[in-house]
Structure formats: C-alpha cells, structure tokens
Amino acid sequence: MSAQSEGRRGATVADVAALAGVAKATAARALGEYGAVSAKVRQRVRDAAAELGYRPNEVARSMSTGRSNTIGIIVGDIENPAFAQATRGASDVADAAGYDLILSNSGEQPDAEETAIEVQLSKRVDGLLIAPASSLRASNYTPITDAGRPVVFFDRVVYDFDAEAVIAANRAGARRLAQVLLDAGHRRIAYVSTLNDLEPVETRAVWDEHGSLRFSPGLASSVIDDRVGGIGTALRAAGVPDPLAFVRLGAKLNGIGRTVTELITGDSAVTSIIASDSVIAIHAFRAIRDIGLRIPDDISLVAFDNAPWTSVTEPGITVISQPERELGAMAARLLIERIEGDARPAVRHTLPQAIIERGSVGPPRARLLGSIQ
Amino acid sequence: MSAQSEGRRGATVADVAALAGVAKATAARALGEYGAVSAKVRQRVRDAAAELGYRPNEVARSMSTGRSNTIGIIVGDIENPAFAQATRGASDVADAAGYDLILSNSGEQPDAEETAIEVQLSKRVDGLLIAPASSLRASNYTPITDAGRPVVFFDRVVYDFDAEAVIAANRAGARRLAQVLLDAGHRRIAYVSTLNDLEPVETRAVWDEHGSLRFSPGLASSVIDDRVGGIGTALRAAGVPDPLAFVRLGAKLNGIGRTVTELITGDSAVTSIIASDSVIAIHAFRAIRDIGLRIPDDISLVAFDNAPWTSVTEPGITVISQPERELGAMAARLLIERIEGDARPAVRHTLPQAIIERGSVGPPRARLLGSIQ
DNA sequence: GTGTAAATTGAGACCGGTCTCAATTGGGTG
C-alpha cells in the first residue's frame, strides 16, 4: 500500500500469480482471457489482482504480441475544424474497436510529416491515418508499407501511392457550385485558394475526351486539384472562353483581402467568387463589405465548408458542406479492417458533398469599377 | 530485402550488432547515444544500421526504461474549437520536447473519462493532460497519482484534487463582461449556459466578506462556476437586487432558442444576454433575429469565446477571448517539467482573458413585450 | 479399477531494448 502511494511500479502478473498461488502463465491466462483456465482458479486470480490493484501493462503486451492497439493519425492542423471533425470521427470508431489514437500535426509540411511517420512507426502503431501534406510526395509513405503497416489516406489522395483513401467528391461539388453561379448568369467567376503550388496551373491543364479538366502533374493538393478541375470543367461546358483566368492559388492569409479586392475592382472585374474554404470566405466577405459592395446585389460569394458563421451572416452564404466527420470515421473503419487482416486491393472511396443554398448568389452586375472609390 | 518488403519484423539491435561484428550491448550504446563507444565502432554500427534499415523499437525501449515519451490528453470533444486549439498548443510543446500525444475524448462524461484514464495509464503514458469532465469528481484522478504519474488540468479545475492546473481568468472576465452591460445601463442581465448541473444554483450561493459570490458545493464546471460567480458579484456590486434571477443553466442545445425567447419576451423581460459560449451565442443571435428584434437597439448580446463569426455579423458581437492555445501549451510545459523531475507543490495558474468590444451592446430598451407579435 | 482423451497447469523461452558488472584494451608515466 505504501509502496503504491509512493508511486512505485504497480503489481505485475507475477505478483498476482504469487498471491493467488498459481504459476505466472496461469495467472496471465486468467487475466488476459485467453487459453483455458478453470473457473475456480480464474476467480482466485481475479481476487488477487483486485487486491493488488493490478493494471495490465500494455507496453509489455505490445512487446510480445507485436500489436499496440494504437493508430497514428496525422493531420495538417488539428485547429482546423475540418481536421478536428475528421479526427473525432476516427476517434469514435477507434475507441469502439479498442484502439487509441496518437495525434500528430504536420503543419502541411511534407518534411514534418515524414518525421511524424517515422516516430509513429517507431512507436509501433498498428496502422496510420493520414491527411497527406502533399499529394505529390509518395516517398513519404513507403516506410509505412516497408514496415508492414497499413495506411489509409483521408481528405486528400496521394497520386502515385497505392493505398486506400477516403475523400469527398470535390470535383462534383465544385462543378455544382460553379453551376449555381453560371445559372445565375455569371461568366466571370473567380476561385481563391491558399494552396501554395509553385508552377502555374494553366500550363499543366489537360482536357480529356469528355471535356473534363485534369492536371499533369496534379496540383499539390488533390482537393484543390479536384476543385479547380471541376470548376474549369463546368465553365468550359458553359462556353466560358478562358476557364482558368480567375483562378488564384497561393493567396497568403493576410493577402486574401487584397486578392479579392483586385479580382473585383481590377481588370478582371469578376462578378462572383468561389472561396476554397471558410477562412478565405470570411476574408472575402469582409473585403467585399469594406469596399462598400453588397452581397448578392453587387457580388456573389459561395464557398466550400459549411462553417457556423456562414448561416448567420446577412445574407447567409451558399456553401458546399463536407462530410468531414464521416471521412475520418470511414478511414478509421477501413484501416482497422486492414489491421485485422483484410487484404483486398486498395480503392478510393468518395463521399458525397451537399450544397446548401442560402442567399449569397444573385445575378451578375455590370462592371462596377466606375462606381467605386 | 525481400524479407523487408514482405512486411516482416524489422532489424533489431542484435541484427545490427551481428553485421557490425560487435556485441549487442555495444551496438545498443552506439545507436542509443548513451554510454561510451569509440568513434570507430560507432561509425561501423551506424553503417550497419543504415544498411539494414534499422528503426529503433520504442515499445521495447519503453519496456525497459519505464518511460514512453508519450503524454495522454483527454478533452471533452476535439471538435470543440477551444479544445482543438488547446490540443494544438499542447502538441507543439510536446513535439518540441520529444513527446507524443495520445488523444481521448471524454464527451464530458466522467465515466468515459475514467475509462480513458485507465486505458492511458495501461499504455504507460508519462503523464496526463486533462480538461476535467466534472470539477466535482476528484476520484477519477486518484489512479493517476497512485500510478506515480503527474497530471495537469487545463481549462477547468477539480475542486478537491491537488494538482497543477492552468485556467483562464473567467471570474474576472465575467465581471468585465457584466460591467460592460451594467455601464450601458442594463439591470436585467441573463446568463445562458448548457452546463447540466442538477441542483439549483441559488441555494448554493455563498457571499463572502468581500461581496464575492461563491458556490458550495461548486458548480460541476469550474468555468461556469467562475463565470456565474463573476457575473453575480458584478451585479450585486451594482445594486441589482436578485443577481441570479436570470441565470439559466442546463439549456439543451436545441432549446437555446426557446430559452432566449422566453428570457426576452416572458416575465423576465431581460434586456441583455451573456452567452456562455459561441454556440449558445449563435443560437441566441438567430432567436433574437427570428423574433424580429435588433441588436443592439432592442437587445444587447455578449459572449464568451471569440469565434470567427462574431466578427462578421452585423453588428459584430462583443466577446471575451480565451487564451485556449496557451492554456494547452502551458499545461504541457508544466506537465513535462513534472515528468522530468520537478516536484514543487502544485499551483493553479490563471491566464488573462481579453475583452473585444464590438457593436452588440447598446442602452437597454424598455419592456418590449407589447410591441412584439 | 483402469485406460484414454481432454482439460488444466507449470516451466521457461521470447519480444527488443537498457543497464549493470566484469573483462579487456589502451594510454600515459616513471
């Protein structure tokens, strides 16, 4: 007792066995619910365990079984509500199946992600759930399969790595969002994202036989790749001459306002904006208000990500809502199946997005520049 | 090589030692950077390790050192942005110090929290970071100290448990928020929280010699305890007769609108509302708009939690912003210090909150009931 | 009462590191 309160090492199977008067192996069987033990002995062992306050040492168990009942999850930034929701979904599934989650933030840096993976593998996680920092850097993930561990990607895909993935139907969602604007009469539609992709998008565009826009090589984020592709496809189908003219990648967080202002008031004279996420949307919303324009009368604004605030502004913002939580949950389910033996070929699962139409889309207004300032 | 790609167990120190032609102990020393090894041997071992693709097994290391370099973190719900931010803060600090985070969600259920703690202790975490599900249930945490592990609470405090804690200055913040309303002339000030506390608050109120409001026993959440205490103290100091009259705890998420509507239009005829968090605030905001009232002309609304949307509504909402990230970061710092030997007596650290005044507070308006409907 | 198969129990190796302790090697000094 005093030993216990002094923070000493807790009781072990050997201690329990000694108190119960049986062999270590027997006590272990009774405690671990494996192998055959007579009812009488089991009870005796359990009583002994209770008396000593025995708590199984999972580290030791992992040591001999090679299984840790732990899953590694690597997200860009847990503060990002999308990742937080996906993590919650994964956590609930993992929890129900008896797994724990080791969380790492990559900060969207492939190098940081690489070390995070290394650390997690060292800790002998049974599998990994990853929102890839870059869809282009397949080399980050080979150590995982080399170590014989399964990995499931979520939210994003890695182009040249054969692994299960669960993503949202961004291409369809983007097409839908663009269509809403097109239907309202817009032709000058901008898309703003913070994705930092070095090379210009235009030169990589490839239009396939169905008139669908693809990129080669793909964009650094498969999400943005799908969205730009979907928007471009929709615009071109509607006969818009240069579908990629108003795509703005690589916006800096504190430069979004300026980017938006330029798009609206500059030569581009855009009449509507698609924000790639709610952070961009909020900056765009403020920028539009700051230059004295009104939504949807002067400018239409739509966005990905059904953030709480989009329903509370006046007007509410038309958005695409993402199945974030289910993304994480499904990825976790798939991963656990693989951990427990499933060896079917990897497939990419695509979860539908929903459009939530609110009041931020109206007909385009003729060039505004003159009336401003 | 083929063994590796077949997902076989990786190389061990013994394998490396054999290849380098030294004893296991020597290889371990060279690899683990402990003990003395000649430069020549160290190089030979490193080369061998590289050749075999050796990756240290942290589980085995934990087994013999008793240290896991892992910290358990238990939050109510990682989807809650406050917890997500605190977790990020903790994660960054932990990461820099070489620790990993095992994340659990308690769902604010003390029983779930108890099992989460049990599991984490079984995994031999070096210490725990906990946002307590209940400030009243100290018994949940005795297993931690019994196991000789340190624990640091954050966001909330546990009244009868002696452990380090990092919390925000909610009492001061609440007083400040109430004062803003009092200064604008309000006397009928409501406070709405979803905290589910069984017993009525009034009967537990204790006014100390300085005129400060305390509760005995304390409220189930020390955060709400501090806030109600702060508000009550401010109201009483301003001569408001029954400071607790419009405190509404236990609001159900989908009943917030009704609660708010009743507070405004019912007998209470409240002229201002303090929302305990941004979710309540958003419901209140909508409810107020739905009954056709305007902020701040008809009703003043203030809230805890500087959620993004509060800056984008018209008008913006006056809020108290919480140092969430720093809460987690500081808690992690303190925990790691304790893990690494610090044994100073536990203290409670209080981080300041900031008030952000926007446009949601105006002078009170005379009873509105007649003009509604 | 005896034989046989099944059930239960015990002994000890093993997982992959760390760590203690003794043995060996090496360098410097007189």
Added chain:
DNA sequence: CACCCAATTGAGACCGGTCTCAATTTACAC
C-alpha cells in the same frame, strides 16, 4: 618495460507480458 587507471567492450539479467510445449490432473467409459 612494467604499472596503473581510464576507456571501451562483452555477457547476460531484466522489464512484464505472451505463448509453446510438456507434465499433470480430471472426466468419463468400459
């Protein structure tokens, strides 16, 4: 060149479980 002390290396125990295999007990049939 012998001697002493420090540095380096090796052998093997240990952490706390699991698991294999052999020994022992039990149950049941004849």
